[in-house]
Amino acid sequence: MSQGTKGSGSSTGASDHGYRGSALQVMRRFGITVWCELRAETTRGSFQGLLLPRSETSDDLHLVLKLDSGYNIGIRHDTVLSLEKTGYREARYQIPEREFPRNPANPNVKLLGTGGTIASRLDYRTGAVIPAFSPGELYGSVPELADICNIETEKLFGVFSENMGHEQYQVLAEKIGQAIGNGYDGVMIGHGTDTMHHTAAALSFMVQRPPIPVVMVGSQRSSDRPSSDAARNLINAAWAAGHGPIAEVLVCMFGPTSEFYNLLHRGTRVRKMHSSVRSTFRTLGDIPVAMVEHGKVTILHEHWMPRRSDRDVLIQPHWDERVTLMYYYPGMRPDTIDSMVDCGYRGIVLAGTGLGHVNRLVYPALERASAAGVHLYMTLQTLWGFVQMHVYETGREILELGVVPLANMIPEVAFIKLSWALGLHGDDADAVRSLMTTPLAGEMTDREPHDGYLVLQGGVPEVEAFVKRVWR
């Protein structure tokens, strides 16, 4: 989810707390273990502190000491003359856990966990952030939630965002269906930000016409930092899920980088647009559905699905893995497409240039793919705008090869939708094509409003004047 969460996964013995090689040898020579308080005489002077575990991804040359001042330092194994144990103090790390107070007047919200860090604690061994997730832990770190709704949590997986895939989408869809059946007023899904928009798209297709909000939430800046967006995202997502009027799959993340308001993005139109800034999630080619702040949901969009009291929903957790997304580049050779066909792929989503173009070089490959029954769809690298293949001759030629344009569907969304559609309809090519070209959850729109594309250009005087007046 954030940079801090990456980097675990080595399988060295846990008993040595990340130490191995030369550093571990020095520890053994002097009978020292992790959590020993010690005095180290070294060629660089003497040091006193508490021996901490070491990140498994760091080298095997240094010992990590925590000094009384709170600082950590590294001592290289070959500088050590002697280590003398002076005490032993094992740290107990715990997020303050309280029973989550239930208020019958508040709505009931189900929080499904996928492994992202909404609330978190630090892990010594990896130096990484470990999620806090049980209701008690959540209440301990974001107690404001108790004012908003009664939360029940269910941890489904413990995977980082980049490891989310169709198996997880399918489980999530089923679980959302159960939560709806069980009478919850809203569902929240804690998710890493990297692939949040993929999952949002998948759930938009797998969970159709839910009667309650399904709100995805995460944190772009890790929740172990005081300035994290995690708590605010969680609070606003809880509002949207528990009290909000919009019964759709939504992504609830910071609007500006300032801690000011959150945006509710439609699951099929949202995309992560920056590797690290808080305002990374943007609605493309349209405007967000709503804003949410301080317990108030302000609708922005003219079309949205209202919350219903019934429990009707269509859950279709289907998937076909034999779909790929190909990003076209000038000079692309036909064998790249041929090899996909040879590998048995049944659907290819192309992200073409401009209005939806690829070079002539790959035409024969597209023709062969089409003849082999592979579904071919065209989307845009430009991300904004519509595929329009009738304007230039190139486009018309490509259409004739059997490539189907997908209007203003975002390439990743098209990939998700095709995987789902092929999973749903198997060999019925017409049904797949019909499904693909029919908007189900806003993934294609009839029109692009003038403010659906607002990437302001920095440096331009009038833009700078505007930026001075609004919170970044």
Place this chain on the structure above:
Amino acid sequence: METDSYASGGWVLLLRVLSEQVYMSEHAAPVPDRGIRPPGDLNPRQDPPLDFIDRPLHQMEPSDYQVLGYISGLEVHQQLLTDSKLFCRCPAGRKATEVDAAVLRRMRPTLSELGEYDGTALMEFKTRKEVVYLLERSTVCTYEMDDAPPFHIDEAAVRVAIELALLCNMSLVSELHVMRKQYLDGSIPTGFQRTAMVGLTGSIPFRVPELGVDRELRIRQLSLEEDSCREVSDVGHRITFRTDRLGTPLTEVVTEPELLTPLELQAGGRLVARVARATRKVRRGPGAARQDVNVSVAGGRRIEIKGIHHHRGLPLLAHNEAFRQLNLLRLRAELQRRELDPSALALPDPGLPWELSDLIMDATDLLANTGHRPLRRAVERGETACAVRLPGFGGLLDHPVQPGATFVRELAERVRVIACPPHRPFLTYSDTGHADLSKRHWRQLARSLGAAAGDAVVVVWAAMDDAATAAREILTRAAEAFVGVPAETRQALRDGTTGFERILPGPDRMYPDTDTPPVPISDSVVAEVAGGRGETPWAREERYLRLGLGEVAARRLASSPWADLFDELAPAAGSPARQLSTALELRLPFHSRKHGLSRADVLPSAARLEPLVRALEQGALLPYALHPALDEALGDPDRPVGRILASYRPLSADDASPAATIQAVVSRSHLLDGKPPEVVLRWAMGEVLRPWRGRLDPHQVERALADALGARVTTAEAMT
């Protein structure tokens, strides 16, 4: 850019959870063993000399401070002269004047690595501040705004830090571990400062003849960290910062608390600054070096005074803090004499305090028609006035604490910082605040609160949430009077007193930075830095003493920016060295002022000045001509030195032209007839030497003049 007030009641809940963790224990007298504690927070002596007769700074002797049990130490922050900031490639040292954009954030405390919340962090969360950052594009990028992870640590800064650690004879770590030190006051947008320990346990020679000091000053630690934002304003619940300075690399050198008088503290600060400058890679100018001072007296505890920009004000600040502690200890003794108990001030769970305790009441209605204008305006604004009874504290709010400040200021400061009332004044009290409220109002308050004659009553007003916080803080601070000196960080005020800034943070606020890998400090890098390291001020001084400079001159030269220039010019030992050092010290600052340049920028090349020095050594330039010749060489950089030297070629008083000058002056000397001869001679000397600007030997001129004037007098007498 208006935002709602942060109205959710959730923060109260968070505080409850958190405060059960730490906050109460921070404030209660016995601090339970919660693992690692900062060493030496309490003064080693616990016998306050309560009967000490207070004296101003200039009347205090070192032995007086010994009686007080005074100890102090320094944390010197020095910005390093690097091209870029520590963890991003924004330019360092550039000051922003424009505002291109603004960002608003809020801070929440997080758990430390050892599973604890830090008391300071909790206090700062209580203040519920909105933090606004003003951005100027050329000085800030997404990293500083915590919108991007850190880039690689600036190598140049690491090397300067290593060099400084070597100059302080410190034990170097083998690997830098970047840590996060929490600051929830908003001064750093991440909510923490990235900082890494570089060296431990060093010492530097501490010689100050005028204070009778000749020993080692032990250095506890040296860390490399990023600088914080500059504060622009702090009004109510909004604090505003500039981000230009943010991220500038700086070293923090922490001395042991072994500076035993305020003057020693000042000398120690100057010494550490000089050692830093010996690297020649540190920034100078306003704000480039700032120190925090730690002071305690017997019975007291370490109080940190933050962000002092200059050495001049250090002694008075430290002196006043020493007496503030002594006065708080006297207050404690009085509370004990009155047999009061802090548990009487305890307040149960968070909630509206006037509903929880009979010590506090909502007095808004009662005081709605008050004649006290600030309070009446507050009530008109819809604020809440609440009255707090402090049982047994009658008269103690006027107990003197600092020059011009009594104990009530300690209460008011807590309220100001933590409850953030936007209007001043925001409180009054029964001891001397009688004039503010009518007698009838005080009587009614006393009756409603059940206050007896020996009690004190404080009335505080602010928006309801803030008034609740304020009432709690008043009780909390009053309860801390039983401890004596509560652990605080204080800010230096212009008048030499200090104000409350925050609760003194502990090591709980440190945790490892998960965004940066450890940075090994290899032997080869250390050797490289050691090979090129600057000469320490004390080594330089020694060298200058051997060159024949006086003690004071040697010290001043050693710490001057032109010390390297002096070394390059390599004057001969004895007079030339002395004359050159004096000339540089007098003329270079003059030129820097004249051209508005920094002293470092005005420095000429050694090649430019070298002919002057050689001529001086060979007698081809008289010492008297050195200053004007230097002025010309500096003031007119295009003029060849040879020509300058030619124009200052020494002359003999017997040479034709000077002799003619002497003749002319002597012939005009009758105008001074009747004046004493030495006055006439002094006048004549000036008249002769001035036009020849150092080219004549004054002794020779004096002899010639004395002869000529004597002859004229004799002739005149003969004529009469």
